Structure formats: structure tokens, C-alpha cells
Amino acid sequence: MTTKNVNPNVSVDCVVFGFDNERLKVLLIEQKLSDKEKVQLALPGDLIVDDEGLDEAANRVLFEISGLSGIFLQQYRAFGDPDRVSDIKDLDWLKSYRSNPQARVITVAYMALVKMEDFSPEASSFAERVFWQDIEETPQLAFDHNKILFEALERLRDDFVNYKTGFELLPEKFTLGHIQRLYETILGKDLDKRNFRKKILKEKLVSPTNQKQTGVLHKPAVLYKLNHEKV
Amino acid sequence: MTTKNVNPNVSVDCVVFGFDNERLKVLLIEQKLSDKEKVQLALPGDLIVDDEGLDEAANRVLFEISGLSGIFLQQYRAFGDPDRVSDIKDLDWLKSYRSNPQARVITVAYMALVKMEDFSPEASSFAERVFWQDIEETPQLAFDHNKILFEALERLRDDFVNYKTGFELLPEKFTLGHIQRLYETILGKDLDKRNFRKKILKEKLVSPTNQKQTGVLHKPAVLYKLNHEKV
DNA sequence: TTTCGCAAGTGTAAAATTTACACTAAGTTT
DNA sequence: AAACTTAGTGTAAATTTTACACTTGCGAAA
Known part of the structure; x- marks a missing residue:
């Protein structure tokens, strides 16, 4: 965590797709719920701090959680349903590190596609574990992260249909x-x-x-x- | 203004394009600066309140400022440079109605395209005047609104190139x-x-x-x- | 009533792009 | 030597895109 003031209302989430010459994967993090044994899977993301731009925040957060840097993260949209953070288990976990867990958080979603072999994610900050998950077998994620991931994948494919990227x-x-x-x-x-x-x-x-x-x-x-x- | 708690960090801005069978226009608002005679032009936009979704906020704000409703507003991206609200004249105006004008505001931008003849904007809330501005002669706008408008226009054209909308x-x-x-x-x-x-x-x-x-x-x-x- | 201006309406040929499709080549393993 | 695996190659048909020019029917003007 940084020493700067976090903005309690805005977060960034990063959907980092990885390609290993074989399968498409996505970078996920695992975090412990406060009391119980249970773990929570999620996209790397966190609140922004007050004097950084959104793009800057996305890069910082990704780095702090996973150690990855130098990745071109592209914003693709914001998510802000007031109840996007509503699940009991989500709240349980949120309480453990946010001062005001009830407050609604807008998240700005970023997307990237990288060669997996170029990046070795290492968990830090509140992440217990960071790993590449095969996209075909995406598990249940925290909050609305399944939705955020799904829209990122749609966007990724859109970028590929004209055969000029990748x-x-x-x-x-x-x-x-x-x-x-x-x-x-x-x-x-x-x-x-x-x-x-x-x-x-x-x-x-x-x-x-x-x-x-x-x-x-x-x-x-x-x-x-x-x-x-x-x- | 609503009585609910505004979220001091997140706003929505609406780029409403109007077509009058002849020209493409965009809905702008004019607001008075606090002390001086000067006026400020901007896109309709305002802070969101705590228990509404982003889409909902966009529709509410557009309605409160211009009286327009029933418009399909499509989110196209968020803007959040820490200094996007930095201009002296902007601040001067901001102070007149925001408690903490220095705080950075993330804005989520929405876009729509309507028949001008179907909608008669009428200024209310803090807007002195609401009007359709020809897109070819866009004046200088507040904050980063020229940029927000430019990106909306790019997106609008993207939606038209496959000849299936409009x-x-x-x-x-x-x-x-x-x-x-x-x-x-x-x-x-x-x-x-x-x-x-x-x-x-x-x-x-x-x-x-x-x-x-x-x-x-x-x-x-x-x-x-x-x-x-x-x- | 004739003429003029204006946008409506219409077809074709050439070029470019997209699609479907099947066999031989050159290595490695058995 | 045979079997297996992916590399590599051409063509014809269909579809899509592009460029291009004259006649028609109305109201306005002369």
C-alpha cells in the first residue's frame, strides 16, 4: 500500500490476458477471507490514490499486486452499479482492509494481452497468490469480475477480427x-x-x-x- | 439538485449528438462564472449520487440539466487525469457550487445520437442555457470536455461505418x-x-x-x- | 408555356476480396 | 521402411466494392 490518500470511491481492475503459444489465460489473484479458511478469486484491482491518473493507477495496482510492469493496459469501460459489491462473502473480505466497505465503488476496467513467458507474476500486497487461469475454465470471481472479464474478452476479440494485431x-x-x-x-x-x-x-x-x-x-x-x- | 449524498469523486458527462436532417450538432450548456460576467460552455454533466448506477446517473443528470429524457446513453469510457480540472477559470466556477473543488473527479462519459426535432432542451439546475451547437464550430469547452467530445465523435463514426445504424x-x-x-x-x-x-x-x-x-x-x-x- | 434548376432514380463492367477445397514435402519416431 | 505430423502451395467461384453518366419529374422563373 502506498502512503498517499486513497480515493475511496474509484478503483481500477486489470484484465491481463496471457498467451503461451497454446492457450489463452487470464491473470487472477487469490486472497484470504478474514476469518474463515475460504479464499476468494478476483481480477487484480484496487482503489486509486488521489493524485494519479487512471492509466497510471492501473499500472501501479497491477505492479503492486503481481509485480508485473511495462504492460500496455487499455481502458475499455467503467462499471458502477451501486450493488456491484454486494455479495456477503465479498463484504466479509472487504471489511478486512477497507475502512468503509459499504461505500459504492466505481471501477475502471483495463485490458491487456501479453506473452506469458515474458512475465512472472509474484503475489504481493493483499494477494496471497497470483496465477494464470485458463480462460476456458474461469471460476467464479469476486464482485462483478466475471462480467468485467467477459466484456474484456469481447473487446479483445473485436481487436483481432481485422487481423492486424497480436x-x-x-x-x-x-x-x-x-x-x-x-x-x-x-x-x-x-x-x-x-x-x-x-x-x-x-x-x-x-x-x-x-x-x-x-x-x-x-x-x-x-x-x-x-x-x-x-x- | 437531489437530496441524496453526492459522490464527490465521480461524475458523468453526456455527449448528446443531434441531427436535424442537415447538420450534426451537440448539446452544450452555458453556466455563469461566480464573480465575473464571463460564461463557461460545457457538456451536460454532474456528480453522481451514492445509490445510483452509472447509466442511471447519466440519465438523471441529463434530465436535470436539460429536461431531456428517454435517450439511450451509451457509456464509451472514463476520463480521470488528476489535472483534468485544473484551469483557473474552471476552478473559479467550480468553487461556486462544490464543497471541495480541488478534489480530483473521475468522469464517466456517455454518448447518444437523437433527432433534434424530438427533443427541446430547457435549462435548469445550474445551467443558464442549453443549446445545440453545430459540431463543425465547437467552441472551447470547460475542463477536458473538448477531448471528451472528440472521442465521442470518433466512437459515433465507428458505429456508422458498417452502415447498420442511424x-x-x-x-x-x-x-x-x-x-x-x-x-x-x-x-x-x-x-x-x-x-x-x-x-x-x-x-x-x-x-x-x-x-x-x-x-x-x-x-x-x-x-x-x-x-x-x-x- | 417554355425553360431552368434541382435532386431522384437507374445499370454495368472492372477490380478486389473472400471462400472453399486437397495434395505433396520434409522432417522425426517407431 | 513405414507411419506420423505439420508445412507449404494454387485456383476457381462467389461476393463485394468501386467508378461512372444520363434521363425523369417537379416547382420556379422567365
Whole structure:
């Protein structure tokens, strides 16, 4: 916790999606309820402090809870139902660290997508544990966090449908199959290999290197690299 | 003003676009600065109260300031730079009705698009005047309201590019020319008449009636009507 | 009553994009 | 040597997008 005044009415929550070349996951935290044995799962999030911007708050909170930094967090909307924090078990936990747990909290939701291998979350602050959860098996989360997560996923897919994002999630050298698997994972459906390749290559965002995969148990694929970003 | 406790940290701002079959306008309010003669222009907006949802707050605030109700307001993002309310003249005015004008306020921004003829804004609450301002000639607004407005316009155009919205802004009977003018107004560019008609008619959202325009000084156009909404 | 101005209304060809679809190639493992 | 696995490749059909110019019917003006 910081020493600055927290703003008791506004929080940020971060939906950090992670891709491991295989599955789509989301960063969750586990926190102990005050009295009981029970634990609570939630998205990383906390109240903002008075002199920081929302974007700044999102980055700080994510860092304080999970140790992750340098992630581009994109705001996608605010949630503010007066009863979004209403569940008994939620309140029970809230009481343990907030002075006025009844007050309604507006939360501003942020979203990011990262390569899992680049980040090793480590729990701190009030988080007992931080971990990557497979998106297909999302458990019940605290407050309205399931809703916040669901809308983040919708937004993420929207960003992918025009086929121009996501390359930054791949290793430095990658195959076209890797990109396709990424798209199939995010969009949740299969894509035609030939059509996909045509489309990706037409975008001119990647170029072939003169290297190939090694040590794979099939025909080795040509490795591609990302072209220099245009600012 | 309501008698309930206002939340001193969170406000809503409403960007209400109005279309008058000709131009795109935005609803602005004018408020007096405390001491001086000067006036301040702004988007309708105010602090939320403690037991209302954000959507509810947006509708309430818009109603209290302008008398408008029954408008579908869509949230599009939150703004929360700590110094978004920093201008001297802004503060000067703020002091006149807020107990703690220094405090940072997060604002949640809402957007709507309406037929101007359906709504007659009337100033109340702290607004001296409420009026429709042509979007092409937007003046300097209070706080970061120019930015909030600009982003709303971007979002509005995004919603129009797939050609499937906006019909609700037209009169009950309308011509294809009306729709085209609407699209040209929102998108801010000219469209090919034949191609536009093809596209609109293919969507099957409108059907021709057996009536035509009267009293126009050119060939009268067939009037169309909106098909029954599908839920 | 003729002429003029104005927006309505209409079709086609070329280009670009999207979609569906099946076999061979080059490695590793057995 | 056979089996397995993913890489890699081309084409035809369908659909969508784009560019483009003249005639029609009304009211207003001459």
C-alpha cells in the first residue's frame, strides 16, 4: 500500500490476458477471507490514490499486486452499479482492509494481452497468490469480475477480427503456424490455413528470415520476423 | 439538485449528438462564472449520487440539466487525469457550487445520437442555457470536455461505418436521400449515390411505401419506412 | 408555356476480396 | 521402411466494392 490518500470511491481492475503459444489465460489473484479458511478469486484491482491518473493507477495496482510492469493496459469501460459489491462473502473480505466497505465503488476496467513467458507474476500486497487461469475454465470471481472479464474478452476479440494485431505476442522468430494458432486461440475458432496465410502476408507486417525450425517432429517451417513498427 | 449524498469523486458527462436532417450538432450548456460576467460552455454533466448506477446517473443528470429524457446513453469510457480540472477559470466556477473543488473527479462519459426535432432542451439546475451547437464550430469547452467530445465523435463514426445504424434518427417516412445525407453528415464525407442505395437496400432494414414526396422543387422521391425491429 | 434548376432514380463492367477445397514435402519416431 | 505430423502451395467461384453518366419529374422563373 502506498502512503498517499486513497480515493475511496474509484478503483481500477486489470484484465491481463496471457498467451503461451497454446492457450489463452487470464491473470487472477487469490486472497484470504478474514476469518474463515475460504479464499476468494478476483481480477487484480484496487482503489486509486488521489493524485494519479487512471492509466497510471492501473499500472501501479497491477505492479503492486503481481509485480508485473511495462504492460500496455487499455481502458475499455467503467462499471458502477451501486450493488456491484454486494455479495456477503465479498463484504466479509472487504471489511478486512477497507475502512468503509459499504461505500459504492466505481471501477475502471483495463485490458491487456501479453506473452506469458515474458512475465512472472509474484503475489504481493493483499494477494496471497497470483496465477494464470485458463480462460476456458474461469471460476467464479469476486464482485462483478466475471462480467468485467467477459466484456474484456469481447473487446479483445473485436481487436483481432481485422487481423492486424497480436504479432507482438509471438517470439522474435515465429512461424506462420504460430500466428494462426494465436488467432485461432483468441477468436475461439478454426481458420483456413491457405486463406489465413494469404491475408497475413498481404498485410506486410512480417517477413521471412532464411532460417527454419529445428527439432520438430515434422517438416520444419520457415521462421518469420516482425517488420519494423511504423509509428 | 437531489437530496441524496453526492459522490464527490465521480461524475458523468453526456455527449448528446443531434441531427436535424442537415447538420450534426451537440448539446452544450452555458453556466455563469461566480464573480465575473464571463460564461463557461460545457457538456451536460454532474456528480453522481451514492445509490445510483452509472447509466442511471447519466440519465438523471441529463434530465436535470436539460429536461431531456428517454435517450439511450451509451457509456464509451472514463476520463480521470488528476489535472483534468485544473484551469483557473474552471476552478473559479467550480468553487461556486462544490464543497471541495480541488478534489480530483473521475468522469464517466456517455454518448447518444437523437433527432433534434424530438427533443427541446430547457435549462435548469445550474445551467443558464442549453443549446445545440453545430459540431463543425465547437467552441472551447470547460475542463477536458473538448477531448471528451472528440472521442465521442470518433466512437459515433465507428458505429456508422458498417452502415447498420442511424435509421431511428429519420422521420417516420423518409427518402433514400435523407439516409444518405445522414450518413454523409455523420461520416463527414460524400458517398456515391448508386452504391449507397445498393448497400442500404441490401440490408433490408427499410421498405418503400407507395407514397412520394410532395412540394419539393425537383422530382419527388419515393418515401421509405423502417422495417419492424428485430429483437 | 417554355425553360431552368434541382435532386431522384437507374445499370454495368472492372477490380478486389473472400471462400472453399486437397495434395505433396520434409522432417522425426517407431 | 513405414507411419506420423505439420508445412507449404494454387485456383476457381462467389461476393463485394468501386467508378461512372444520363434521363425523369417537379416547382420556379422567365
